Amino acid sequence: MTELQLKDKTYIASTYNRFPVDLVSGKGSLFYDANGKEYIDMGSGIGVTAFGACDEEYVSAVTSQLNALQHTSNLYYTSPCATLAEMLVKKSGLKKVFFANSGAEANECAIKCARKYAEDKGVLGSVIITLEQSFHGRTITTLSATGQDSFHKNFLPLTDGFKHVPKNDLNAIKEIAKNQPVSAVMIELIQGEGGVICLDKNYVLELYSYCKQNDILLIVDEVQTGNGRTGSLYAYMNYGILPDIVTTAKGLGGGLPIGACMLGEKVEETFTFGTHGSTFGGNPVCSAGAISILNRLTPEFLSEVNAKSELIFKTLENAEGVESVSGMGLMVGIKTKKPVKEVVSYCIENGVLPLIAKDKLRLLPALNIPTSTLKKALGVILNALK
Ligand SMILES: Cc1ncc(COP(=O)(O)O)c(C=O)c1O
Missing domain, CATH: 3.40.640.10 (Type I PLP-dependent aspartate aminotransferase-like (Major domain))
Structure with missing residues (x-):
């Protein structure tokens, strides 16, 4: 256990079962831990960071109001x-x-x-x-x-x-x-x-x-x-x-x-x-x-969200280790043949941070995740599912 994890467990009410990852910074769909290891964020803070971490337009809108x-x-x-x-x-x-x-x-x-x-x-x-x-x-x-x-x-x-x-x-x-x-x-x-x-x-x-x-x-x-x-x-x-x-x-x-x-x-x-x-x-x-x-969130932007959704569904439906894929847009649930926790552990080890919903693997990436980053994450997930 890292020093941070120990401090957290000592002082924070035990309502969360955090993954063993100490995050210190992020940019877009990439997160970095205390050792500089890079992760692709496929959860966006449980569907929160619509434009990823530290998006410039968002930061500027927020900080100018903060200064006013x-x-x-x-x-x-x-x-x-x-x-x-x-x-x-x-x-x-x-x-x-x-x-x-x-x-x-x-x-x-x-x-x-x-x-x-x-x-x-x-x-x-x-x-x-x-x-x-x-x-x-x-x-x-x-x-x-x-x-x-x-x-x-x-x-x-x-x-x-x-x-x-x-x-x-x-x-x-x-x-x-x-x-x-x-x-x-x-x-x-x-x-x-x-x-x-x-x-x-x-x-x-x-x-x-x-x-x-x-x-x-x-x-x-x-x-x-x-x-x-x-x-x-x-x-x-x-x-x-x-x-x-x-x-x-x-x-x-x-x-x-x-x-x-x-x-x-x-x-x-x-x-x-x-x-x-x-x-x-x-x-x-x-x-x-x-x-x-x-x-x-313009119609043009939302059509890109739909294109990325199609990419996820096409990649995962019928893939080895997948029982079924559900959801809509960039809200995706994958019923895995392997226990989902095993799949998630593999993903984390290999630099991808997905979520879990019940017994399913859940993906809620940032809406503007670059297609190349999404493909890279899907590659790791496919390996994890096998
Ligand atoms: C559908 C739905 N409603 C309500 C909530 C509760 O939201 P919050 O955690 O912001 O209170 C959640 C959180 O996951 C949710 O998914």
Whole structure:
């Protein structure tokens, strides 16, 4: 164990099982450890650093705001926060934005909004339906929304008012709605932490119509799938739907903490003065970084993301040691024949840093990873899989 690893283990709460790599610097999709060893980053901080490490445009946007004004609280107006909200609204088709600091907080906001929407209609005791194998965050309420018992263990009692149903099963939702009011259905279009599993397109379209017909809010959690990750600006755009609420975080901030809960027409006026808030939400430095990222997620750039996605799928589908490949865009899950931990150890030894989701190898590279770097990483991964 290195000195750093020992210090970390001594002083930091034991919630993480870090890979034995001490990172000190990075540029684009390359990281360097304390001994100068180079790694290709195939995880981008779990889908966060959309343009890689220390991207010049991003650093310049963030540092110029840092030099101008780093924080004001939400008691005053600042341009980056309002400009980012305007961009999100115009690009998404939703109507208003609440800024938070993380994915979990963006989801907390969506949950509060759905509850208040129901109460404003005079409906008390409504529930929010989420899917089994979903992941919506680590706060007690977003854990309660998360449809995985393994995350609930040790943390009872959870927040009331959530029901979990199997994915791709609209009847299960209809059955619940027969017996009690449902304020919202909350889904990830691709379950990231659940193992990179895409929902069936027909199910999504039927669920969308069903929610519309029954005045049930459709909340799409795009914390992981948003901001270009799936090859569209937001994953719901791949389905031709417009959810009532979209939450996002991760890639939006490019490495600084920001979450956004975007509110559609039905709920644009649901929050009123004092019904929600955040000290840091919409912080000017994080917002300036997010603006620079959103500005670069152009259709031309997203078509490059899709080309790289195709390269990954073509390389890995039917490759030796691969059972199946799932996902969309640059959010890829690989069911490996070998135990996934063995595959990851080989990769790390050979200078590639992938992720794991459940029993799958998971790739979430920076959206601008150079094709040559991506090919090099895929070469190592192919060897690891054999
Ligand atoms: C779909 C989804 N929702 C919510 C979260 C929680 O986000 P955060 O860790 O920023 O709170 C995650 C994190 O992985 C996620 O993938």
